[in-house]
Amino acid sequence: MPDSPLLTAAAIAVIVLAVAVVVGVGLKVIRSFRDLGTDAERATYNTLHAASRAGQHLRGGLQAAGAAKASRQLRALLGSEALAMTDTNEVLAWDGAAEELRPRLMGLASGVLASGRTIVVPGDRNGGYSAVIAPIRAGSRVVGSVAAFAPAAGAGLVRATSEVADWVGVQLELSELEASRTLLMEAEVRALRAQISPHFIYNSLNAIASFINTDPARARELVVEFADFTRYSFRRHGDFTTVAEELRCIDRYLLLERARFGERVQVSLRIAPEVLSTVIPFLSLQPLVENAVRHGLEAKEGPGHITICANDSGAFAQVTIEDDGVGMDPEHLRSVLAGHTDGDHVGLRNVDARLRQVYGDEHGLVIETAPGEGTLITMRVPKSQPGHDA
Template identity: 30%
Template sequence: MYEFDLVLLLLQQMCVFLVIAWLMSKTRLFIPLMQVTVRLPHKLLCYVTFSIFCILGTYFGLHIEDSIANTRAIGAVMGGLLGGPVVGGLVGLTGGLHRYSMGGMTALSCMVSTIVEGLLGGLVHSILVKRGRPDKVFSPLTAGAITFVAEMVQMLIILLIARPFEDALHLVQSIAAPMMVTNTVGAALFMRILLDKRAMFEKYTSAFSATALKVAASTEGILRQGFNEENSMKVAQVLIQELDIGAVAITDRDKLLAFTGIGDDHHLPGKPISSLYTQKAIDTGEVVYADGNEVPYRCSIHPNCKLGSTLVIPLRGENQRVIGTIKLYEAKNRLFSSINRTLGEGIAQLLSAQILAGQYERQKALLTQSEIKLLHAQVNPHFLFNALNTLKAVIRRDSDQAGQLVQYLSTFFRKNLKRPAEIVTLADEIEHVNAYLQIEKARFQANLQIQMLVPEALGQHQLPAFTLQPIVENAIKHGTSQHLGVGEITIRASQHERWLQLDIEDNAGLYQDKPSASGLGMNLVDRRLRARFGADCGITVTCEPECFTRVTLRLPLEESAC
């Protein structure tokens, strides 16, 4: 009967431990205990936490004769099991020294046994981790079994060290069963609390990640197309569906772009910003949160608005400048969820990145258009002068050839001055180049030979406009026109696996690898190819002085391949 009463009393003391553990599980201090790690902060937290549990286990114990029936083993074993041998040993040493300082027949034996209990928990920790089974560390069954064995070891140590032996034996007979039962159950329940908190944390994290991924996937690319009312409304509708909140609004710096949810009858897109919370977020660049309790929220548009709290997060563009806000609302009868607050801030960063990417893409498109216009402007005025002089000379001797030259000249300038699109077919590009070459051939006559080796099957492949013409113009202007003999221009198109290769070769071999105005057209072509298709594409030049110069262009057979 005495042992049963002692078990009940110790269980009461153990319940105090479990209440403390439960309260601690509601704080951030509990989070590092939910994982096996070698990080020093985690080890320190384990040491401090379970050293306190060890000391409290002694203080809350029941004085029996010249000893203390206690729940100290819970702290020592849990410290070793969650922190490893070093932490377990230090927790045991701290708890043991504290017990030794209180004196008594079992002071020394209890100090030694507490250290051994901590080391025993740490030993099991190391074995499970080395065997690749760290999750077993968090098993209530494991914690209970180790604590049971640890208490058996403690009783043996008391019998070995405490004197007189008769008193030690009588003490062990009195406290062994109650302490073994109480500490075993206490350790298992403590681990159960930890395991439940871990499962809840993982579920929370998983739900958070799943929601974030769904939002990211659903809003991908919308604001890249432009930060306007139409695209903002699409994003707002995705957010209110995925986040399950009262309302969503998106603004620029001046007006409301989109609103959906509670209050959409008076929060109308296109209206100027009237909320002080929104204006504060724009002016300061900081997140503004009005929970409706500590920070009161009141709608600035309608006195009977059912919205009761709001989170306003700035959207940022180039150079981190605030370009608008995203606003999440909750109804007056609902609390604003902390997960929605965290998600809202993350979503704002995602949308800001989309807006910025869209701005860069539009700037890149404008730059590309400028480069194309620059290529248009690179047509040498002397070419037109020479072409007209050539036409004048041909008219005198061959009216039919003159008619063809007029047609070639018309084709050249039509394609040079007004292309319908940035991307054209290889056949269209060859037609443009051929018009240019035929005009030049009429000028140089027998001193210029042209060879086109372009398979018809490759003619429908697409490539950027003005890819070949600047290269061919360079080959004549800085190559064959300065060659003493007959100039030869060869244009080849060939397929190499998934790549299209275009070669423009002249027989002059006068290429010089140095920056100059004459190389501007070729450099622009190279940059455009690399920017559009990647670093594997672009231009390479091979030159054998006074023999040949070959300019090779490499690009994918299908634009979608890169």
């Protein structure tokens, strides 16, 4: 039975549409390929991409797991049949062919580790594979080696292997720098914890003692709050907390201070619920409130007022702590934040430095003050902080 003209037309239309789709997809692929640029630009992109991926695996230092993943990327860069990485004691990773040579590598690399110089081992000593072994240096120390294996070791492979080893060394130096920054932050937190020492503890215990005979129930309540406050302040885990946890710490701190100052310390809170879960550096708000009490209100005659606000500001959480105390000279404040004044406003300087280290200089404390005009401190932190766990 012959096809009807309508069916024939429909079939032709479907075929035309299919061809158009194929052509469109093909043009898009070609256009995308052209967008990568010339062969040299594509080669540069591939090199940088591989180096970037390898660098991610070396952020934890020269460890077996990271070295194994990085070696795959680095072997692709060198185009060698095999690539190995060692520390000063053992082979950490081997990627590619000729793994039967692995037990011999530390013997071959011993001269490199001792002298810090690249060597070439001819193929007749390695089952047909020539080896280029280059030292990995972190600063002035040789901490390991990179070995590339190929049928022949030309000048290009020798130079490229040495450059890769130098690049690995730079990554390790960066990881050590990051570790040093982490240790510095931990040391600063410990210093800040040490600051919560004689002055506050002595006064708190005196305030608690004053209630033992006159109001035992209040004394027991203050002992519990004091224990909770010190437990939080001296906790051993984590460099970060949340706004909610820090506010709870501040509440306990102020309860103890009000036991000493009575109605002289008045506090207002305006907290947006959506910022309570925002991650912030541990002990970054409480020292600012303590600064307001000790340096703002304690020297003021009569009652003083502290206002604590936490607001949602787009991609940031903004916290302000304002007091109507005695204030301070702006020039003196700049000297304090620059670390030129020892033993004065330690908490303020510590918090400002840690915020800058974690988030960048643009996230340091913003402080507005003048003698007799009180102090307003503003802190802005990103609400999204991948890698920072409270």
